[in-house]
Amino acid sequence: MLQDLIRTSSYETAITANGPALFKDKLVVDVGAGSGILSYFAVKAGAAKVYAIEASGMALKIKKMVDAASTRNTFLKGKIDVIHSKVEDVTNIPQVDAIISEPIGVLLLHERMVESFIYARDAFLKPYGTMLPSTGTIFLAPFTDSNLWAQTMGKVRFWEQTDFYGVDFSPLRKDAVNEVFGHPAVGLFDHRILMAPSISHHVDFRTCTIEGLKDILIPISWTPQYTGIVHGIAGWFDIDLGGFILSTAPNAKPTHWQQVRFLLKEPLAVNAFETITGWFRMKINQQRSYDISVELTVGFQHACSDPYANHVSSDDEDVLPDIELDLRNRRGRWALQEQVYSYVNEVYGADYSKPEMMSLYPPMNGGNELDSLGLLNAAPVVFGQATNI
Numbered sequence: 001m002l003q004d005l006i007r008t009s010s011y012e013t014a015i016t017a018n019g020p021a022l023f024k025d026k027l028v029v030d031v032g033a034g035s036g037i038l039s040y041f042a043v044k045a046g047a048a049k050v051y052a053i054e055a056s057g058m059a060l061k062i063k064k065m066v067d068a069a070s071t072r073n074t075f076l077k078g079k080i081d082v083i084h085s086k087v088e089d090v091t092n093i094p095q096v097d098a099i100i101s102e103p104i105g106v107l108l109l110h111e112r113m114v115e116s117f118i119y120a121r122d123a124f125l126k127p128y129g130t131m132l133p134s135t136g137t138i139f140l141a142p143f144t145d146s147n148l149w150a151q152t153m154g155k156v157r158f159w160e161q162t163d164f165y166g167v168d169f170s171p172l173r174k175d176a177v178n179e180v181f182g183h184p185a186v187g188l189f190d191h192r193i194l195m196a197p198s199i200s201h202h203v204d205f206r207t208c209t210i211e212g213l214k215d216i217l218i219p220i221s222w223t224p225q226y227t228g229i230v231h232g233i234a235g236w237f238d239i240d241l242g243g244f245i246l247s248t249a250p251n252a253k254p255t256h257w258q259q260v261r262f263l264l265k266e267p268l269a270v271n272a273f274e275t276i277t278g279w280f281r282m283k284i285n286q287q288r289s290y291d292i293s294v295e296l297t298v299g300f301q302h303a304c305s306d307p308y309a310n311h312v313s314s315d316d317e318d319v320l321p322d323i324e325l326d327l328r329n330r331r332g333r334w335a336l337q338e339q340v341y342s343y344v345n346e347v348y349g350a351d352y353s354k355p356e357m358m359s360l361y362p363p364m365n366g367g368n369e370l371d372s373l374g375l376l377n378a379a380p381v382v383f384g385q386a387t388n389i
Helices: 005-017 019-023 037-044 058-070 113-124 146-160 170-180 368-372
Strands: 027-031 049-054 080-084 096-101 125-132 135-143 185-187 199-204 215-222 228-241 244-247 259-270 276-284 290-298 328-335
Touching: 005 019, 005 037, 005 228, 005 244, 019 096, 027 037, 027 113, 037 049, 037 096, 049 058, 058 080, 096 113, 113 125, 135 215, 146 170, 146 228, 146 259, 199 215, 259 290, 259 328
Parallel strands: 027 049, 027 096, 049 080, 096 125
Antiparallel strands: 135 199, 135 228, 185 259, 215 276, 228 244, 228 259, 276 290, 290 328
C-alpha cells in the first residue's frame, strides 16, 4: 500500500497542507498505524505527540524507526509513542486533538476497520476534534460487460459436464452458479461501460455510529441513457482528507482499491430512459466484511420487495413475492470478502470509442432526440459524480 502513489501522496498532501491548522503542537492518534507512514507525516506537520496504535507485528517495525531517530529521521525523536494493541483495548492515552487513519477497504467498508476508527473517535477525540478522513461516499451504477459475464459463466460450465471421467457433475450446476456469481469482481474497468449516472451513500465518520454501520440500505434509482444489457452493479468510493478528495472512481487515477463489480446471474435488458429501481443492502458478517443483497426492477416503480422481509433472506434465491408477471425483476447476493480479481481484457477493450462497441444503443428519433440529448458525436459521458441519497 505504501507503493500506491495516489493513496500515499493524497494523505501526505492532506496532512501537510492542514499542518498549521490541524496538527501543529497537537496530540494525534493514528488508528491501525501499519507501517507508521501517517504518524511520520503528522510529526512532519508539527504534531507534538503521535500515539501510533497497531495490533499487528508491524508495531515493532514502527518502534525500530522510532528507536533509530537519534541518527536517522531525527525529526521523529521523542514524538511517537508506539502502542502494540487493538485500539479497543487501549486505555492509557489522553484525549487528543486529531485522529488519523487509513481504515478503508473495497467499497469503503470492507474489513470493517472503520468501526475501530469510530471507536477511537468516541474514546479519545476531544469535542470538535479533527478526523482524517472525515467522510466517505459509496457510489453505485449499473454496468454492461458481456465479456466479464461470459468469463464468469465459463467457470460454471465445468459443472454442467455429465461425463467427467464417468462422473455426472450436473446436479451441482445451481450451486456453481450461486457460488461463482456470488464472488465480487475487483479490478479496473473503463468508465464507459456504466449505463447511468451513479447513486451514492454518504458516511460521515464524525457523526455516524458503529451500530449504524452494521446494516446499510441504499435505495436505487437509475435511468440508463442507452438501450442495452445490465450485467451487474459497479461500485467505488471517495474519501475526504481534510478538503482533499481521494477518489477511486473508474475515471480517476487508479489505486490499489480499484473498483468492484457485482454480476447478476441473469442479465437485465433495459430500454433507454426506463427507470431501474430497487435496493442495495450491506449487512455485516463474521468475516469482518459484508453480505450484500440486491433487488432490481424495471417497468414498474416501487415493485421491489421489502428488503427486510423473510422471503428476501430465504435460502431459496428463486423465491419471489407475488408481483406483476411482466416485471423485469432480478436478485443477487454476494459476500464482499469473497473477492476475485478481474483485469481489463486488452482484446475486448480494443475499441471503446463508440457505445455500440459495448452493446449500448442510443435512442433514435430521426436524429433530433439524439441531438437534443447531446449524445450524437459527443465524448463519452463520465459518471463519476453523484448527489447523495
